[in-house]
Amino acid sequence: MANSSFVKRIQNVMRNDSGVNGDAQRIEQIVWILFLKIYDAKEEMWEFHEESYQSIIPEGLKWRDWAVDEKDGEALTGDSLLDFVNNTLFPTLKNLEIDDTTPIRQVVVRYAFEDANNYQKDGVLLRQVVNIIDEIDFTEYKERHEFGNIYESFLKDLQSAGNAGEFYTPRAVTDFMVKVVKPVLGDRIGDFACGTGGFLTSALNELERQVGNSLENREVYNQSIYGIEKKALPHLLCVTNMLIHDIDDPNILHGNALETDYKELRKMDPFDVILMNPPYGGSEKESVKVNFPTELRSSETADLFMNVIMYRLKKEGRAAVILPDGFLFGTDNGKFNIKKKLMSEFNLHTVVRMPHSVFAPYTSIRTNILFFDNTKPTKETWFYRVDMPEGYKNFSKTRPMKLEHFNAALNWWDNREDIEVDGFPKSKRYSIEEIMERSYNIDLCGFPHEEEVILDPMDLIQEYQEKRATLNAEIDHVLEQITSMLGGN
Template sequence: MAIGNFVKRIQDVMRNDSGVNGDAQRIEQIVWILFLKIYDAKEEAWELYHDHYTSIIPAGLKWRDWAVDRKDGEALTGDALLDFVNNTLFPTLKNLEIDEETPMSQVIVRYAFEDANNYQKDGVLLRQVVNVIDEIDFTEYKERHEFGTIYESFLKDLQSAGNAGEFYTPRAVTDFMVKVVKPVLGEKIGDFACGTGGFLTSALQALERQVENSLENREIYNKSVYGIEKKALPHMLCVTNMLIHDIDDPNILHGNALEMDYKDMRKMEPFDVILMNPPYGGSEKDSVKSNFPTELRSSETADLFMNVIMYRLKKNGRCAVIIPDGFLFGTDNAKFNIKKKLFGEFNLHTVVRMPHSVFAPYTSIRTNILFFDNTEPTKETWFYRMDMPEGYKNFSKTRPMKLEHFGAALAWWDNREEIEVDGFPKAKCYTTSEIIERSYNIDLCGFPHEEEVILEPMDLIQVYQEKRASLNDEIDHVLEQITSMLGVN
């Protein structure tokens, strides 16, 4: 099946339905239908291999019971289908009884429908959408795995996602980070703002090659990844994505990883590998900030996620996290203390400066990848600047970043040396003492010759606010030193 044609066929049908308004609702509608189709295919396999398997979905509500059109004139359609979906299917799945003993493979059904909605108002058009989705054969390995690409189509269509600092992370970036971190089968891999599961699927592809034909390894693989996602739509996408990647028991929670006291985080099982692109540009309510020590509280969501990572990374564990430029140059009280903790307790060995427009069209804010491990305090940090590939002025939807663009960075990674271009450092190593002298401003190996990027208004406001806070803090720090030298209170 041509995946692009599949998406277009569904979109064409939904555009004729007055109940579906825009890409966001269209995607959410596709996703809950798709989830039930995939879950039913999984249940057929579980029933085959487990003699006493009992479904959490009541009889009559499984995909095979109501969605499959056997061309005998008995398939639900029109008002009868709408009445079934709105008044039986959704209320039942939203209120499934679960307890501590309910396996995650069944809990996810209720999680998936907690905030889901049926937007279609035309039952005939809904039947057409269901029939198109039912054409996919998820028992065929090749077709099932090819289907994973549909998630990229969804997220690229969801232009509004970037408004809250949440957007699709290009596959090239997730694959590069996994390639460098090198997850090993048996390690526990986490993402506390997992979105649709891009990092987790990149990690699973690396682990899949280590499974071979071992049933024991397959069981380990099935328990390798863990995710938390705050929003309903990406959560359902992630759960579905895990099922497609043969994770039969997806440990993907629907919730906010920041809504837990840091003392409780310390008591939880830590992670061997953390891979993340935390949302940034947003802010959390005061009750969430109060979950962290006073000196580490920040109004920036990405800063708070850095705290979560540091509390939940296992001893000798490894992390790769995408952070905006504001974290690098920021020296306000919270950012200063977060970076002080990072350098003082963890080994921040590498910072990769990424070129602009990596996340186009969602945002033009520059981003960076921090690589660190929980082995020892930082002694030195390498900074490496990735320049825009030759022939590219900007990345875009039609010309996105590719893994091959990381080729030079990968070659440098294992053979590190300082690089200078036109008198400016492209790769350079700095000692921790040099960084402390800069008040933990780690805006190093930047982009000196590149044309200034014209940011979107909200992005521009965010950058200026962060720079103002940083400058104010630097001024206060200098004044404090001067008054101290003069003996003035």
């Protein structure tokens, strides 16, 4: 039976294994074992309902064949378990034969193990971990859904697990974005850098309430989400997350959405809803940048993802995207043209400024949520600042941002008005003409009185680089105007 001590029990076992170092490895070790347990439970249901179902996992390698301990002394353990896992299980699952006719629900097994690793070196301790995970009955709907909360808790641990923190967006933020975008059953929902699946999970929780007892609705629910994730660990975490949420065919690809040429992006199926927190602070190589038109190229990963989103948002579709402050104030050539395209072809109706440390301790860089739809060009944009809650100086692992901290924003959303605090705008509407006059610098309704935040050195370097690029772009723009006025070339 799943309970709150589940992760702690496994953690205590793994602490004694010299092969597992740190939270990220611990989570990766748990999740490949967990994936096989959940997948086996799903296969039992598919076998029951589909007479012709054939598993992609060979006999002898299914969870029920090797992992279940009948307490009769026959279960693999020690060196024999390690030998089986390292030399039979992993090599076979990494090299499963798949082609264009292989169902998605079977393809995910190969994807899940492509870059997975068994870190444990003690076969007796590995057997103990397997036995703890085997206690959960994933064929029971109630127990499976109870386990979803436990799974979320160790995904949250990623936020403090070094660079792995980039793959986790706080649940309060994903839930707020979903509440505002309002996905409905039948919408096709996408996230092209889906990490561990936080946005997709929040959207599925909203859709679940709309399913009812209809088998037809359940099938629509099962086909509603799509994700791409570049890195192996979050991809495996996301696929497992989708299986826990009863997505039998988790359409979660292991790849890089930026490696598709924009001409091909235009031909791909568009999405009704796009929810994303693109990676930012990264720098893409030339072979990735050339996939986009010259005027829309940028070294900043988040900028390029904005191009992907614009190409793949369906007419009348809506999007909510988290971006760093650098995107707002940046007026270098790439950012300028991306924002110009966004506002001339899409309706950027709202920008929500979030307080610092929302993503702490992974990063202290300030972030914002851009809400837009593919209905018409932007005529005006509302800006709203979410201030730090009373009594908080920073968010932290023990005091994270909560959905209730967005209550004022949710109340404002349907009853918009200008708001001033101490003479500074907290909420204000700007026309497209005002934004164009600012060269698409949309750093508006910021945080005037807040104490200076001490950033991590790498975050500080990135912020300085973005500000320097913006200043250089503004100087070039002024020089062009002066040269033009003087009749020069």
